[in-house]
Amino acid sequence: SQQGEEDPQALSIQEGENATMNCSYKTSINNLQWYRQNSGRGLVHLILIRSNEREKHSGRLRVTLDTSKKSSSLLITASRAADTASYFCATDKIQGAQKLVFGQGTRLTINP
Amino acid sequence: DVKVTQSSRYLVKRTGEKVFLECVQDMDHENMFWYRQDPGLGLRLIYFSYDVKMKEKGDIPEGYSVSREKKERFSLILESASTNQTSMYLCASSLGLGEAFFGQGTRLTVV
Numbered sequence: 001s002q003q004g005e006e007d008p009q010a011l012s013i014q015e016g017e018n019a020t021m022n023c024s025y026k027t028s029i030n031n032l033q034w035y036r037q038n039s040g041r042g043l044v045h046l047i048l049i050r051s052n053e054r055e056k057h058s059g060r061l062r063v064t065l066d067t068s069k070k071s072s073s074l075l076i077t078a079s080r081a082a083d084t085a086s087y088f089c090a091t092d093k094i095q096g097a098q099k100l101v102f103g104q105g106t107r108l109t110i111n112p
Numbered sequence: 113d114v115k116v117t118q119s120s121r122y123l124v125k126r127t128g129e130k131v132f133l134e135c136v137q138d139m140d141h142e143n144m145f146w147y148r149q150d151p152g153l154g155l156r157l158i159y160f161s162y163d164v165k166m167k168e169k170g171d172i173p174e175g176y177s178v179s180r181e182k183k184e185r186f187s188l189i190l191e192s193a194s195t196n197q198t199s200m201y202l203c204a205s206s207l208g209l210g211e212a213f214f215g216q217g218t219r220l221t222v223v
Contacts, residue, residue, distance in 0.1 A: 030209065042116075042202055042214030043155075088154065092209040099170065100145060100204070100212055104154035 005103050006089060012109040019076040021106040023089030024069075032065055033090045034074050037105070043088065046074075079110045115139075118203050118215035125222050131190040133218050135203030141213075143206045144186035146170075146178065148199040149217075155202065161186055193222045 007022045023032070031050050035043040049056045049065045049072065056063045062075040076083055086105045119134035137144065143162050147155040147170075157170030159178040167178050175197060179187040186205075190197055198221050206212040 033211070035212075040200075040217070040219075042216050043204070043212075044214070045211040048211060090212070099157060099160050099168065100143075100206065100209060101157055101171070102147070102155035104152070 006087070006106045008106060009104065010107045010109070012111060013079060015079060015081055015110050015112050017079055019079050019083070019108055019110075021074045021087050021108070023072045023074070023103055025072075025089075025091045026070065029067075029091045031092050032063075032072050033092075033100075034061075034063060034072075035088045035090060035102070037086045037088065039085075046087075076108075079108075081110050081112050084108060084110045116203060116205055116213050116215040118201075118218050120218050121216060123218055123220045125190075125193050125220065127194060127222055129190075129193045129222075131193045131220070131222075133188040133190075133201055133203075133220070135186045135188070135205075135215055136184055137186075137205035137213070138184065139205065139207070139213070140183065141205035141207050142183070143209070143212075144180065145204045145206075145212065146176075146186065146188045147202045147204070148172070148197075149202055150199050158188065195222050198222045 005024050033048045034046045037043045047058050060077045065072045086107050088102045088105045090102045116137045125131050145160040146158045149155050161167045161180045177189045201218045203215040204212040
């Protein structure tokens with residue numbers, strides 16, 4: 001079963017706007033990670049947030065984590081056409097088993 | 113740079129064939145993973161390994177097996193390929209459960 005569930009499944013915005021994607025998960029975690037995938041390629045790591053952190057920044061990326069709600073969000077500010085990709089969250093712990101499990105992803109399209 | 117290399121980018125096999133997908137990483141990572149990716153279903157974990165000769169089932173292990181005889185190499189085996197195993201297969205490695213590094217993927221078609 002999937003641990004992380006991204007929302008929305010697809011998002012289309014204009015270049016320059018901000019994009020927000022959400023991830024919900026079911027059980028306790030050590031870390032939550034966000035990855036990006038360009039069409040037909042492998043995934044590339046974007047950012048990792050630990051369970052004792054609430055917010056983390058990396059360039060135009062901002063990730064928040066709310067462990068009480070078991071949810072995370074990824075904000076991409078001032079979007080660019082090159083941000084068009086699929087974005088996945090990944091969690092590292094399900095019912096005691098240490099494994100890396102991904103959600104279904106959000107397909108982000110940035111329109112020029 | 114960490115490199116994860118999958119043996120084939122595209123593969124076409126016949127139903128019933130035994131298929132080997134190879135993955136090699138060059139960073140001495142103890143964890144390695146095999147996922148399959150299908151439209152609308154995201155990445156689903158097939159098997160993972162946290163050490164040489166160690167393996168754990170993921171969410172969809174049926175019809176697959178794995179082998180890890182050396183730390184750098186993690187093989188996915190389709191014992192008898194079926195058309196419903198047509199998919200994109202992604203290998204990844206990580207040090208602990210931090211950042212995972214992915215291969216470029218193998219698009220397998222079973223006819």
